[in-house]
Amino acid sequence: DTEVTQTPKHLVMGMTNKKSLKCEQHMGHRAMYWYKQKAKKPPELMFVYSYEKLSINESVPSRFSPECPNSSLLNLHLHALQPEDSALYLCASSQGQAIQTTYEQYFGPGTRLTVT
């Protein structure tokens, strides 16, 4: 079953709020990803977790804080966001991160975030 779930589907938050996005996969994948996607643009990588350790942080502002509680779960904690952070936030997972290959990533449906 190639399924990645994300909650919530939609989120509206003020600039002083604290909220969290959640992602879950049950495919036994060992790598998980957060992407940000603005309208009519391709996804931009934010973070990569490999074997529950943060392996890539693409210079993302500290108001975004990722967390990987276990191999199936990935959270993105949001605090003091700006209106320009409004976007579709996508979670993905893949079999792993290997030197010789790149595995395909399976994406969740995303969370549409609006910052007011």
Add this chain to the structure above:
Amino acid sequence: AQKVTQAQTEISVVEKEDVTLDCVYETRDTTYYLFWYKQPPSGELVFLIRRNSFDEQNEISGRYSWNFQKSTSSFNFTITASQVVDSAVYFCALSEPYSGSARQLTFGSGTQLTVLP
């Protein structure tokens, strides 16, 4: 540096027509992977295909087919007998396993395909 170009921003066809989406890539590595993803209006990216640089065989899956040509650095995607449900944004992506970017995906800008009934 790796780069993916999808020159067709938007394509519109009538149902049952065949349509080809172009993807041209740039890489200095001999080992790399190419992908196609579909993003319908619901937002989820759907994985369609993964191809490594050593496998130049074309692939067919139902109405979908892919033409990989290393000589022209292209990995084009054809939908035969298009259907309204094929309407989506299609992304081509490239990954270089040995690069310093830790095997992440470089996406093209996407092609919006609209299939009219």
